[in-house]
Amino acid sequence: MSMPTIKHVRAFTLRGGGADYHDQGDGHWIDDHISTPMAKYPEYRQSRRSFGINVLGTLVVEVEASDGTVGFAVTTGGELGAFIVEKHLARFIEGAKVTDIEKIWDQMFNATLYYGRKGIVLNTISGVDLALWDLLGKVRQEPVHQLLGGPVRDELQFYATGARPDLAKEMGFIGGKLALQHGPAEGEEGLRKNIETLATMRERVGDDFWLMFDCWMSLDLNYATRLANAASEFGLKWIEEALPPDDYWGYAALRQQVPSGMLVTTGEHEATRWGFRMLLEMGCCDIIQPDVGWCGGITELIKISALADAHNALVVPHGSSVYSYHFVITRTNSPFSEFLMMAPKADQVVPMFNPQLLDEPIPINGRMKASVLDKPGFGVRLNPECQLHRPYDH
Numbered sequence: 001m002s003m004p005t006i007k008h009v010r011a012f013t014l015r016g017g018g019a020d021y022h023d024q025g026d027g028h029w030i031d032d033h034i035s036t037p038m039a040k041y042p043e044y045r046q047s048r049r050s051f052g053i054n055v056l057g058t059l060v061v062e063v064e065a066s067d068g069t070v071g072f073a074v075t076t077g078g079e080l081g082a083f084i085v086e087k088h089l090a091r092f093i094e095g096a097k098v099t100d101i102e103k104i105w106d107q108m109f110n111a112t113l114y115y116g117r118k119g120i121v122l123n124t125i126s127g128v129d130l131a132l133w134d135l136l137g138k139v140r141q142e143p144v145h146q147l148l149g150g151p152v153r154d155e156l157q158f159y160a161t162g163a164r165p166d167l168a169k170e171m172g173f174i175g176g177k178l179a180l181q182h183g184p185a186e187g188e189e190g191l192r193k194n195i196e197t198l199a200t201m202r203e204r205v206g207d208d209f210w211l212m213f214d215c216w217m218s219l220d221l222n223y224a225t226r227l228a229n230a231a232s233e234f235g236l237k238w239i240e241e242a243l244p245p246d247d248y249w250g251y252a253a254l255r256q257q258v259p260s261g262m263l264v265t266t267g268e269h270e271a272t273r274w275g276f277r278m279l280l281e282m283g284c285c286d287i288i289q290p291d292v293g294w295c296g297g298i299t300e301l302i303k304i305s306a307l308a309d310a311h312n313a314l315v316v317p318h319g320s321s322v323y324s325y326h327f328v329i330t331r332t333n334s335p336f337s338e339f340l341m342m343a344p345k346a347d348q349v350v351p352m353f354n355p356q357l358l359d360e361p362i363p364i365n366g367r368m369k370a371s372v373l374d375k376p377g378f379g380v381r382l383n384p385e386c387q388l389h390r391p392y393d394h
């Protein structure tokens with residue numbers, strides 16, 4: 001069966017929310033005194049935008065096939081990613097068949113090995129890979145989940161990340177993940193405030209609703225251990241990304257030191273099968289949380305997930321909208337998903353990559369039927385009202 005070839009790949013940038021979901025305006029919970037590795041500097045403690053969490057913006061990758069079919073994807077990457085696509089990766093994409101996804105990935109990864117391996121380069125490779133899966137699905141008129149082997153369950157269930165786990169419970173989510181607001185630089189007073197927040201939420205949600213802390217790489221081993229022990233009294237289900245991503249040794253120690261039954265999770269800033277092999281083989285965590293738009297795309301996440309399965313680890317991808325939903329629904333070791341509450345007060349369910357993706361599905365009562373995903377590719381369209389900018393061409 002002859003398959004179309006890829007005629008063009010184009011890279012655009014977009015600002016304002018979307019895939020770079022930290023790129024929000026004032027008054028948003030996601031930028032309200034969240035603990036980060038920069039919080040040791042008081043001038044960078046109140047707002048993550050102050051130190052540049054949103055400098056990259058969204059990268060839009062578009063691939064057009066010889067039969068006129070167009071696939072696309074969005075991820076975090078902006079102008080840096082656009083440069084890498086147009087000036088470097090395009091040569092491996094244009095002229096290839098729409099089915100050459102593995103080969104294109106291998107060439108993109110090995111050709112950028114001298115300056116890539118993780119971070120913006122893997123974000124960019126992920127964006128291309130997601131666009132290629134979208135294109136293949138559209139050419140074959142099949143949803144991506146069907147290309148991956150099909151659903152293993154009838155619906156997805158979600159926990160919600162945001163400032164209001166109490167409202168998330170009312171909306172039908174299975175749990176609520178709080179962004180930790182105080183780190184080591186704020187001493188015992190900060191630790192007490194963290195626990196007070198957890199205690200208040202536990203009081204509101206009762207005993208059977210998951211509560212988690214997301215520490216966004218901001219702690220040290222001692223603080224994380226003390227936080228976990230203090231939080232145990234209020235049934236903290238997991239402590240997420242407590243340490244910097246490269247501190248595999250610290251994670252391995254933390255996992256031995258947290259109270260019995262508390263889970264240690266990490267991985268959203270890790271990339272490739274090799275990075276996750278380190279996390280798994282060093283016993284760093286119980287759940288890995290790759291972001292499919294940052295770890296290498298669907299093509300790499302398939303490999304990461306199989307490795308995790310062999311280690312009896314769960315794979316719960318970091319919130320990445322449809323790009324992870326189509327994956328999670330097909331994996332037995334991905335029993336639930338994250339949904340990032342992008343409404344400024346975390347008081348209503350809005351599409352995660354708002355406003356960039358039209359037809360982006362949202363959880364209803366904390367769940368999403370697999371049938372909602374039964375549209376070709378990832379089943380979303382780029383919002384034509386979003387002003388695309390193409391900073392480079394080739």
Ligand SMILES: C[C@H](O)[C@H](O)[C@@H](O)[C@@H](O)C(=O)O
Nearest residue numbers: 034161179214216318319340
């Ligand atoms: C809520 C966290 O601080 C981050 O903003 C979020 O992007 C990520 O860590 C998550 O797990 O959702």
Ligand SMILES: [Mg+2]
Nearest residue numbers: 214240241268
């Ligand atoms: Mg996280």
